[in-house]
Amino acid sequence: MVATVLVGMLCAHLLCFSVMFLLISKRLQGKKMGMDFFAMGNLLLGLAYVLQLLEGGPAWSLMSVVNHTLTLASPVAYWLGAMRFFGQPVPLLRPLLALAVAYSVAQVLVQWSLGPVARYAMLSGMSALLFLIMAITVIYGVRTFAKDLHGEMVFFAVLISGICVLNALKFMKLLEGGLDALQMDRNFQLVFYIYMSFLATVLPPSIVWLILRRLTDELRGIAARAPMTQLLNRRGLKETLQLCFNARKTEAAYLLMLDVDHFKRINDTYGHQIGDAVLCHVAEVLRATARRGDLVSRLGGEEFVVICLDTDTQGVLHLAERLRLAVEKQALRISDSDQSLHCTVTIGVSQSFANKSALEDAMQQADTALYRGKASGRNRVELFQPADSHHPVQSMSSSTRQISPMI
Known part of the structure; x- marks a missing residue:
């Protein structure tokens, strides 16, 4: 029963x-x-x-x-x-x-x-x-x-x-x-x-x-992601970075800030639809070229961030140059046209940091290096140096494509 x-x-x-x-x-x-x-x-x-x-x-x-x-x-x-x-x-x-x-x-x-x-x-x-x-x-x-x-x-x-x-x-x-x-x-x-x-x-x-x-x-x-590019936004970047630092022993991380050169000119010449296509194209190139485990983010506008883990200064500079070169070489084909659009990026690299609380400082450092690169001719990599340092900043130019001092 x-x-x-x-x-x-x-x-x-x-x-x-x-x-x-x-x-x-x-x-x-x-x-x-x-x-x-x-x-x-x-x-x-x-x-x-x-x-x-x-x-x-x-x-x-x-x-x-x-x-x-x-x-x-x-x-x-x-x-x-x-x-x-x-x-x-x-x-x-x-x-x-x-x-x-x-x-x-x-x-x-x-x-x-x-x-x-x-x-x-x-x-x-x-x-x-x-x-x-x-x-x-x-x-x-x-x-x-x-x-x-x-x-x-x-x-x-x-x-x-x-x-x-x-x-x-x-x-x-x-x-x-x-x-x-x-x-x-x-x-x-x-x-x-x-x-x-x-x-x-x-x-x-x-x-x-x-x-x-x-x-x-x-x-x-x-x-946590930007709708158009599906890259991490600022909030997603912070949360994911915190998880990365929690999941491993404290390792050096570097922040790369990338800005699409002459993006306003692209918008004015081809229209905002092509401008959006350029942003998606750059996002895809960065996603495909960055190493497994690197964090790729779009902060807004034409500004992107890549955080590199488990590397050193020489390694991050070579990675930054690889990203810069990949964007320069891979053209975007304009729909309904036989034209291809080439764009370039300028990249600022921060000093190493080891926790999420130092993220804002790293962004400021990379931003300072980025604008130095813009002032020096664009389409290059600039490494941040302390403000009180009188040593020249390391950079990579598109002409030499190797690390050399820039004045």
Whole structure:
């Protein structure tokens, strides 16, 4: 009686959360993040338990075959939903239909050749195998594609491992005790249904939490980037730099401030639409040329910033020259025209700094060096020197393309 009540409650949980997931997926519109797949998984499992209640016990019937097929299809739907959540464009109906046909045929063959115990054992064994693969994938994800969801993924791995173990135990009990092991009043079945009810109560809110977490992260990412170029804005630059300093030992960082030369002239000559295209072009060149781990940002207007980590003065000057040369060499083709537009940038380089609180000083230093470069002819790299220093500033000109003192 207790087990029957638990299964009834389990059906209600699964079907209600299936409707909730479907409603959420409708609200998400274009980017459903797997919520429609999770809704299908809950629906399949809920219907499987409804059929189990209607059966009343182990039996060989069409209802039993459908029950087993739905039970096995539900974790596959969850699996596909998880792939969708992490951005993989997988289909839903075709894999589920293929599984339904294949597993229904397998049930008939096993029932006729090995008997009912083997058919029920096959369901438990296949379920255990599926959940084992899911648990391993989740653990793998903690170290690869889901590093930002470390705590959540560990939590899911523990829950999935629990249902995997219970299905493996059910498989062994079926082989040892036959169909009697599936009687609703058995202690093992009671434990099994209690755990399933626990999962049905805990997992759906956890999935909703993941969706909210991902949406919040996306909103934070939108707020941290310039809409046109998709580079970090000033706020995003500060936040990301703080994360970089927190995640590693204190290392020297350098700030490069880049300004597109004669940008007003480009706007006046070609129009603001071409001016915007130039900014996007420069942003793409900087993104492609900067080293992995460097932070590329657009502060506003025609001004860009690159923060270089784990390097020295000589290294940052060579990187700055590489950026300058890449912008100079890569032309922008003007749409609806055979013309190509070449632009250049002047770059000011700050002294090294080792924490976020020194960022504003580094910006001021790079800005001072940048305007010295503008005054010296543009399309060059200037390294900031302390105001009280009488030594010449290091620079790279487009003519010599090597580091040389500039007066």
